Each structure stands twice: as C-alpha cells, then as structure tokens.
C-alpha cells in the first residue's frame with residue numbers, strides 16, 4: 780500500500796500495519812491511483828427499520844444506528860457507487876476487492892461493481 784504524502788494521522792501504527800480511522804470518502808481520496816493490492820469493505824447494510832432480529836437465540840433490536848437505517852434504492856446505489864468508484868481508482872489493475880453485504884445492499888453493490 781502506498782499512500783500519498785498528505786496522509787494522515789494513524790489511529791494505530793506498527794512497522795507493517797497501519798490503521799486509519801475516518802470517513803471513507805475523505806480517507807480514500809488521500810490514496811494515489813492504482814496503489815492498493817486488496818480492499819475488504821463491510822459497508823452499511825441499510826437494514827434497520829424498527830424490526831427484530833434473532834441474536835443468540837433471542838429476539839433483538841435491529842436498529843444499529845443512523846448509518847444502518849433503511850434507505851431508498853436510489854440512495855443506496857448512489858452511496859455504493861461513490862465508495863466503489865474510489866476503490867477502483869486506488870486499486871491496482873490486478874488488485875482485489877472483497878465486500879460483505881446482506882440482501883438489503885448486496886445487489887446494488889454487485890451492480891456498482893459491474
């Protein structure tokens with residue numbers, strides 16, 4: 780990984796490992812084009828809607844925070860295209876991107892990757 784010179788305060792740093800805490804849309808912009816080997820993303824699932832979920836065999840609250848609230852397909856797709864566009868800009872040509880998702884966002888992510 781080769782970040783630009785204007786980066787960044789590290790949240791944690793060791794010789795071969797650095798952790799940056801921040802807004803994805805700001806942090807990714809600091810990386811030079813085609814410099815990253817691998818990206819793993821776990822973006823918002825947009826699934827919180829006052830419903831319930833099964834957690835450790837009990838009903839649990841599905842509301843995780845503002846970032847995870849249900850949203851329109853248009854909003855989700857705009858969001859997903861925005862971060863994926865930045866990922867493609869910084870990934871090397873032979874780089875790899877992995878992402879997790881749920882049915883609430885994974886099809887939009889798939890389309891955005893296409």
Ligand SMILES: C[S@@+](CC[C@H](N)C(=O)[O-])C[C@H]1O[C@@H](n2cnc3c(N)ncnc32)[C@H](O)[C@@H]1O
Nearest residue numbers: 801802803804805820821822823824844846847
């Ligand atoms: C599905 S969760 C990932 C949780 C993570 N894998 C973990 O174990 O803590 C999505 C995360 O994206 C974060 N998030 C949402 N918008 C973001 C943004 N613009 N920049 C950075 N993180 C963001 C949320 O705060 C949330 O923690």
